[in-house]
Amino acid sequence: MNILLVGSGGREDALAWKISQSPLLRRLVCAPGNPGIGRHAELKDIAATDAQGLAAFAREMKADLVVVGPESALAEGLADLLAASGVPCFGPTRKAAQLETSKAFAKAFLERHEIPTAGYGVYRTAAEAREALGVFKPPYVIKADGLAAGKGVAISPDRADAEAEIERMLGGRFGSAGAQLVIEEFMAGEEGSLFALCDGQRAVLLGGAQDHKRAFDGDLGPNTGGMGAYSPAPVFTPDLVRAADEQIVQPTIRAMAAEGAPYRGVLYAGLMATDDGPKVVEFNARFGDPECQVLMMRMAGDIVPLLLACARGDVSRLAPPAFKDQTVICVVLAAKGYPDSPLEGSIIRGADQDFGPDVMVFHAGTRRRPDGQLIAAGGRVLNICAQGDDIAQARERAYAAVRRIDWPGGFSRSDIGWRAMEPR
Numbered sequence: 001m002n003i004l005l006v007g008s009g010g011r012e013d014a015l016a017w018k019i020s021q022s023p024l025l026r027r028l029v030c031a032p033g034n035p036g037i038g039r040h041a042e043l044k045d046i047a048a049t050d051a052q053g054l055a056a057f058a059r060e061m062k063a064d065l066v067v068v069g070p071e072s073a074l075a076e077g078l079a080d081l082l083a084a085s086g087v088p089c090f091g092p093t094r095k096a097a098q099l100e101t102s103k104a105f106a107k108a109f110l111e112r113h114e115i116p117t118a119g120y121g122v123y124r125t126a127a128e129a130r131e132a133l134g135v136f137k138p139p140y141v142i143k144a145d146g147l148a149a150g151k152g153v154a155i156s157p158d159r160a161d162a163e164a165e166i167e168r169m170l171g172g173r174f175g176s177a178g179a180q181l182v183i184e185e186f187m188a189g190e191e192g193s194l195f196a197l198c199d200g201q202r203a204v205l206l207g208g209a210q211d212h213k214r215a216f217d218g219d220l221g222p223n224t225g226g227m228g229a230y231s232p233a234p235v236f237t238p239d240l241v242r243a244a245d246e247q248i249v250q251p252t253i254r255a256m257a258a259e260g261a262p263y264r265g266v267l268y269a270g271l272m273a274t275d276d277g278p279k280v281v282e283f284n285a286r287f288g289d290p291e292c293q294v295l296m297m298r299m300a301g302d303i304v305p306l307l308l309a310c311a312r313g314d315v316s317r318l319a320p321p322a323f324k325d326q327t328v329i330c331v332v333l334a335a336k337g338y339p340d341s342p343l344e345g346s347i348i349r350g351a352d353q354d355f356g357p358d359v360m361v362f363h364a365g366t367r368r369r370p371d372g373q374l375i376a377a378g379g380r381v382l383n384i385c386a387q388g389d390d391i392a393q394a395r396e397r398a399y400a401a402v403r404r405i406d407w408p409g410g411f412s413r414s415d416i417g418w419r420a421m422e423p424r
Contacts, residue, residue, distance in 0.1 A: 005030040007069025010364030010383040011289035014296040016040040022304040036363025055081035088311035095261040100285040113255040117280040118185040129166045141184040146177030150225030189274040192235040199315040200262030208236040209291040228416030230329040231294040244278040294328040329394040330385045338379040346409025391420040
C-alpha cells in the first residue's frame with residue numbers, strides 16, 4: 001500500500017513509526033513531516049493546511065490511504081476533497097470534525113442528544129459573558145469556541161480572573177477562534193482521554209490515556225497542548241469504560257450519522273469521571289498529542305488494517321485492538337517560554353543517540369540546520385517515551401533519557417504520571 005500521512009508533530013512521528021512496521025506498506029510519505037519522521041517516511045513539503053495540494057499529491061502518488069494527523073487539515077476539508085477523488089481517508093469530513101473545531105457546536109450536539117456533559121452557555125460579547133458569570137459558580141470554565149492549539153481553555157478561580165479571561169479571549173487573543181466563547185459548569189472529578197475507531201456507523205474502543213495539560217509541576221501554570229501522558233490510566237476502570245462506550249461513544253457516532261455527518265476516523269473523547277458517571281469535557285477529531293505516542297508504543301500488531309477499515313467504512317470485522325501489558329509514559333520537552341512565547345533556534349544535542357529498546361524519542365517541533373545540528377522549531381519539541389512493567393519503571397526510564405539530552409533551551413515537567421503513582 002501507498003500511504004500518505006499528514007502532519008509534522010510528535011503524534012505524526014509516532015504514527016509514522018507504527019505504520020512503517022506494517023507488512024502491508026509499500027511506500028510511506030509524510031507531508032510536511034519533520035526530521036524525526038524522516039527516519040520512517042519520505043517527506044513532502046506540503047503544509048497540513050494546504051488541502052488542495054495534499055489531495056492533488058495523494059492522487060499523484062496513487063495513495064491507497066491518507067491518514068490525517070492534525071485538526072487543522074480536517075478543518076480545511078481535506079477528507080471531503082479526498083472523498084471526491086475516491087481516496088480512502090482516515091479522518092472525518094469538515095462537517096463531522098465540528099465536534100472539535102467548534103465547542104459551541106459540540107455542546108449543542110451533546111445537549112440535543114442527551115449525552116452527559118456540563119451545563120453551558122455561548123456568548124459573543126464581553127458584556128453577555130460577564131453577565132452570565134452570575135449564573136455559574138467558581139471556578140469558571142471558559143473556552144474559546146474554535147481551534148486554539150490546545151490553549152483555548154481557562155479555569156478561573158474567581159470572578160475577577162474570569163472577567164479578565166473573557167476580555168482576553170473576545171479581545172483577539174486567539175483570533176477568529178475566539179470570536180465567541182463557551183462558559184461551562186465546573187466538573188469535579190478525574191479527567192482521562194478515551195479513543196475509539198469509527199467507520200461512520202459504529203465504533204470500536206481503542207484504549208485510554210491520561211495527559212497533563214498544565215505547563216508546570218503540580219498542575220500549575222497555563223494550559224498547554226499537553227506536557228506528558230501515560231497509558232493505561234487507572235481512571236479507566238472497566239465499569240467507567242463500559243459506561244462511556246454505552247452512554248457517550250456509541251450514541252455520538254449514531255447521532256452524527258443521523259444528522260448527515262457520518263464520523264470516520266478516531267474519536268477522542270475527553271472525559272471527566274464524576275460521581276454521576278463519565279461526562280464529556282470535549283471531543284477531538286483526531287489522535288491526541290501526546291496520548292497518541294503512548295498508545296502507539298503500547299499497541300501490539302499492525303495498525304494499518306485498523307486505519308483502513310475506518311477509512312473504507314467498515315470496522316465490523318475488526319478484532320479488538322491488542323495492547324501490551326506494559327505501561328508507557330511520555331514526557332514532553334518544550335522550549336522555554338512555551339506556551340506563550342517559545343524560544344526557537346536553540347541547539348539540541350543527544351536526541352539521536354540509542355536509548356535502548358524501551359525508549360523512543362519522537363520529534364514534535366524540530367528542524368535541522370544545514371550543518372546537521374538539530375534545533376528547536378516549535379513549542380513542544382521532543383517527546384521522550386518509555387515502557388516498563390509498571391508506571392514507576394516507565395517513569396524511571398523516561399526521565400533517565402531526558403537527563404541524557406543536552407538542551408539548555410528546553411524544560412519539562414518532572415511529575416508526569418503522578419496520579420497513577422498514588423494509592424487508590
